[in-house]
Amino acid sequence: MIQGEVGGKLYTEPFSKGVLSRSLTRAEMGPNKAYAFASCIESKLKKTSITLITIDELVELIVEDLRDEDPEIADKYIAWRKIKQCNDPLIILIGGASGVGTSSIAFEIANRLGIRNMISTDMIREVMRKIVSKELSPVIHESSFTAYKGMRVPPPPEFDDVLAGFRDHVDTVSVGIDAVIERSLKEGISIVIEGVHIVPGFIKKELIEKDNVIMFVLTLSDKEVHKGRFYSRCRQMWARRPLQRYLDNFFAIRKTHKYFESQARKFDVKSIENIDVVTTIDYIIKNITETYGGITNVEKSESEGFDDD
Numbered sequence: 308m309i310q311g312e313v314g315g316k317l318y319t320e321p322f323s324k325g326v327l328s329r330s331l332t333r334a335e336m337g338p339n340k341a342y343a344f345a346s347c348i349e350s351k352l353k354k355t356s357i358t359l360i361t362i363d364e365l366v367e368l369i370v371e372d373l374r375d376e377d378p379e380i381a382d383k384y385i386a387w388r389k390i391k392q393c394n395d396p397l398i399i400l401i402g403g404a405s406g407v408g409t410s411s412i413a414f415e416i417a418n419r420l421g422i423r424n425m426i427s428t429d430m431i432r433e434v435m436r437k438i439v440s441k442e443l444s445p446v447i448h449e450s451s452f453t454a455y456k457g458m459r460v461p462p463p464p465e466f467d468d469v470l471a472g473f474r475d476h477v478d479t480v481s482v483g484i485d486a487v488i489e490r491s492l493k494e495g496i497s498i499v500i501e502g503v504h505i506v507p508g509f510i511k512k513e514l515i516e517k518d519n520v521i522m523f524v525l526t527l528s529d530k531e532v533h534k535g536r537f538y539s540r541c542r543q544m545w546a547r548r549p550l551q552r553y554l555d556n557f558f559a560i561r562k563t564h565k566y567f568e569s570q571a572r573k574f575d576v577k578s579i580e581n582i583d584v585v586t587t588i589d590y591i592i593k594n595i596t597e598t599y600g601g602i603t604n605v606e607k608s609e610s611e612g613f614d615d616d
């Protein structure tokens with residue numbers, strides 16, 4: 308039996324190969340290998356006369372064997388456990404101009420960390436559009452990069468139209484994003500929020516200053532690579548968004564991209580060139596472990612938003 312602790316209370320449960328292999332896949336071990344490894348750990352436990360082992364002792368045993376099997380996976384497993392053991396819910400914000408890959412990366416990060424809640428800011432905006440009429444806020448009824456077309460009073464000539472519209476659009480949607488963050492903190496739910504509206508400088512200061520609210524910005528400095536992402540996105544069978552619209556507005560989208568870069572610098576938000584998915588994910592996980600993983604060390608329960616493994 309395994310002995311763990313939740314909120315100061317001890318509990319015991321049988322060893323499960325399924326639970327352990329799921330944790331190992333979070334550390335990027337292939338599913339078959341993970342199941343085989345978990346079976347070896349089970350046999351090892353059966354061979355000893357120990358009938359009760361604490362979670363910490365079990366983890367020590369796993370890490371020892373993992374180090375022999377694959378040191379890189381051992382490090383990833385340790386990093387993942389560190390994040391999972393923190394007391395507070397984790398709010399991960401991933402922003403970037405349209406097409407840079409925020410939804411793809413957010414999905415992978417949520418998977419890796421076992422976070423079951425994820426929302427795109429496009430969805431938050433869609434709810435807001437039902438509440439706020441086009442007459443009242445024309446900008447949020449546009450895309451972020453065409454928002455300038457909805458501005459009732461055009462910006463003074465010294466301002467860039469696209470960026471003035473973008474800022475207005477993001478500022479409005481940020482009210483909804485703040486609400487999702489506040490609710491997640493109140494309920495103790497970990498969540499990944501992603502999209503073009505996650506812009507440094509726009510989320511409420513008191514929220515973004517929390518250690519467990521962590522923002523990243525994705526970039527693609529090569530504009531041809533960026534353009535290519537719209538082609539690959541629109542090739543997917545289920546994609547319903549017309550390629551031409553993004554190509555026609557590509558110049559405006561690049562302006563917002565530049566704005567993301569400068570805001571990230573100004574507000575000291577980590578920005579990552581999203582060239583290779585694995586590199587981007589590893590960077591984000593490493594960063595979260597370093598900035599947040601070392602804070603507290605109380606076992607998390609399932610209700611706090613992570614998968615129970």
Ligand SMILES: Nc1ncnc2c1ncn2[C@@H]1O[C@H](COP(=O)(O)OP(=O)(O)O)[C@@H](O)[C@H]1O
Pocket residue numbers: 403404405406407408409410411412536537539540541581582583584585587
């Ligand atoms: N690191 C990456 N390497 C290669 N392709 C990527 C990467 N990140 C995203 N993509 C692809 O680029 C396209 C746009 O990504 P998506 O996540 O939809 O962007 P966004 O949500 O920022 O608009 C998708 O087809 C996606 O599969």
Ligand SMILES: O=C(O)[C@@H](COP(=O)(O)O)OP(=O)(O)O
Pocket residue numbers: 404405406409410429449450451452502503
């Ligand atoms: O407003 C915008 O910039 C895009 C963001 O979506 P992503 O490209 O980031 O998914 O939404 P759209 O109006 O094109 O549906």
